[in-house]
Amino acid sequence: MKDFLKTGWQLWVSLNAKVDDLAIQFLDELVFSQYADEFIDSYDPSVIGSSLGSARLGFLPDELLLAIFTQFVMDCNSPWHLTLVCRRWRALALGAAALWTDITLSDSPPSNAHGIDVWRIHHRIRLVSRGSTTVCETPPVFEDALKRARSAPLRLAVRLSQQNINDLKNWYSVLAQSKGVSVRTLEFDTSPFGVGFLTALCQSVEVRNLEQVVTYAPRGLPPLLITALQTGQRLTSLNVPFELFLRLDRDDVGLHLRLKELATGFPARNLADFDNVISKYQKLHRLRIPFGIWPGCRSPHIKLPLLETLSTQCSPCHLGKVDFPVLQTFFITINDRECLCRYQATASYCFPCLTELNIVPTQETDTAWIRDMKVPSLERIAFDGESFPADPPVVLPAVPRLKYFLMATIAAFPLSDETFRSMSSVENVILFSLSDDLVLYEQTLYALFMDMPCPRLRTLTIGTVPHFSIHIDLYLKQVVRSSARRPPLLEHIDVLWKDYGLHRYSVDPDD
Template sequence: MDHPRPAFQNLDISFIDGLPDDIFLLIFLELSQKAPPWLMGIVCRRWRSIVLSCSQLWSTIIVTDRDSLLRNKWAIHKFCQRLEAQLDRAASGVLEGTIDVYHLEEEYSGVPASKLEMRATLLRIISQIHRFSSLHLNGNCLELDLLPSIPPTFSHLQDLSVFHPSWFDTGFLRNTPILRHFRTNGVPMAALHALHWTYLSVINIEDSSAHLTALLDAFRAANNVTTLCMELIERDDPGVEIPHTTSVQLAKLHKMELAFYGWSPSDSCVLPHLLGYIRTPHLQELDINDCSGDVFHVVQLFLFSSRCTPMLTRLHIQTMFLDQQHTKILADLLPDLLSLKSLSVGSSLSSSDDEEDELVDIDAIVDVLNEPKHGSQSQSSIICPLLEEMEFTQVAVSFRAISQLLETRSPAFIGVSQATRDTLTDIQADHPPDPVLTSLRMIATSFTDSVVPWEQKQQWSLSTGIRGLTEQELIRYIQKKNDDSEGQCAPE
């Protein structure tokens, strides 16, 4: 029997045998989030029988024109047939899925919508859209004339992503009474019922006073949000006027993720305005991605104005280039983070092509953590007394600083990525395994000149993701190098 290997959205499925039907069913349920069930059903007769026996497999509707399956009229016809069959098999159950017509709208620009073969299938899906509990919408639906004249009530919809404003025309998404999670790239959120939102993600924030005001109004309506994600893409606009509005209290917000790709104060002033109006008194987790030192200063002011620094338990800062301004601001901020349990600082790239000597020195940060408050030597009086997890990426940190850190507190995890070889060697040599320290992760920049003394009986874990080696491979490599240095080279 032939077992073809169809592909859908870069998913490659090969025939396997020897597993019971219930295990296959679990696998198919997992795959159904990435590919339609008919893709598994055409592999062999047994798989087809399993797929047809479970209506739950057919509940994920994926409408996308970004794959090679839609390369000609016959392929489009077959694709539409399968989508309609999937709707039939899903019966009256709750659905979830994606409707992405971005490329379809571009490819058939100027073609009357009535002549598009896929439009009939799309209209049927839209007629059942009130059954969806999770929905991702993209592309211009107006070009295909898809929206009904009477907006549906999304009585099951809890998770919604919208990345084109056309889906808000005619109030199509107006009735979402139980919506909890919402992701957008700046479309008019005021058109949605935001009272029950617990998760809000906004990307590509626009640089305009009107949009900023609308965004703040949406935040004001979404006062039950517990997680807020904001992503700002670099803008060339000269700036915006400050809107005359009151601040927004997000009293239930516990987690915030901020990403500022390519932003700096000279590009735009939307960021300080936006953060300047938001108050998050109970914020506990803050993730900051790709921020310059100036941006980090804005975030610092936001934390102080929200008076949430004593509540913060998690602070993760990851940027393209870490500099001394980041280090200074964080060192000044740490004494106010009384509840901090997890700290991560690092950069994804070093500041130059040179290796270790060009990595940013973060000893100032670690030294602050080693200092007792007001000269006290007690454990309860040290800076960030609850700190348990620390991770430093693409930085230079000395043995002295890390050594003192291990002596002043008992962390559960310390990760140092791209640390200097001297630090690695000294840490391993002078600090035997501590049962409290469950994971001391060290990734060296090079193992060619010097290696870290390592014994397999030690309990510390060694992560080697950057070098592409497994932990066992690296342990064997280091053990062999140590044996070589002692004249006891192990056989290959």
């Protein structure tokens, strides 16, 4: 743990970067090493580096600590955890209103949905920060959180299911006493208790300035909330069912000029409706379609000139129907079972600004389109799925800037000789499998370090190895100790053992 903290400290001392940029660099090491709650439990304020003398983490400036606090707390944690570490952390956490603006109301204990190794792997390649979340399980805790947030705009998630009349009155009383509270982001379900709470919320709290709405049920919404959504002039982000999106599109004539983020899903019969509506939203920056296939066989040519992030499922042969000139991040789940064009030859698709490509393939997926993509700016490519095509093998596009390659599967890595040859520009490799076959990991390591298909390799992360192997351990120690047996730029190898945890094999810079 001290090694990771020391790395963060050295970054701060040497780079003299902006606070926000440094916080992300610091957290990149911290989050990958342990979960946030484990970090709190094992916190040691002393960080002694060979070149830093008696440097201490406690000497970090307040603004840096606050930036770190705001960035790294996961969904299931709370700023209250920070108050338990030491007096200084407690004072900082209690005095920062921004830490208490993300509030979740829940009458059931939270569960850690990220407690899997895949979470670590994905956050190593791309740290997605959700900020600190305050989980309020009782009305008094909710009241305390509102006081901490003061008049700062809130992100409020309502997940209330119990229908005890006394509990209902207690939650309502908190709203009745709240003054000057403004909600900018609202996430909710439509349980009977939740609907009642939302009605009281609209009566007591300012919701006309809502900027983001997240819900998964189109019916049963309180009339006051519907009115607020229809008349609001600040909505820029929606994560709603398709029926509600169509309703808001019809009633709010200026929505297509303001909306920057949209997440919605639709059944197959509504594909034409979605095509007709989405073409108006030329200001969209992010589009996510959790269910529904788009673009489809009958979709027209659609251009979204400002779209930066797209998450969808479709057949790759339809990518020629879209024009996204500034697309930077693309999450695609291959779904060509109902596609009438699946046997047609695919074209070479061009996304000139794409930097991150995430693919969920199927056993039947033809991967030739990946190899032929024109993506000159691509830096990260990830494959995440239960099954991969056996033939043809996965071949990466020929791009000069590819730095990260990630593959996660439940079986053997589908890495052929052709795959390794296409990885010549990759600097960071992350391989994750649930296979219990120890030979799989041995063969993969041999392929990476005997033939050295990745001459620019800097870091390797591999897991989850079913049990500690003295053979693999000795082999990796030989690799990092011998310059002749490793790529010249290699810095370290991280191995995640199922029974031993994460272990890092570091290259001595003096070797």
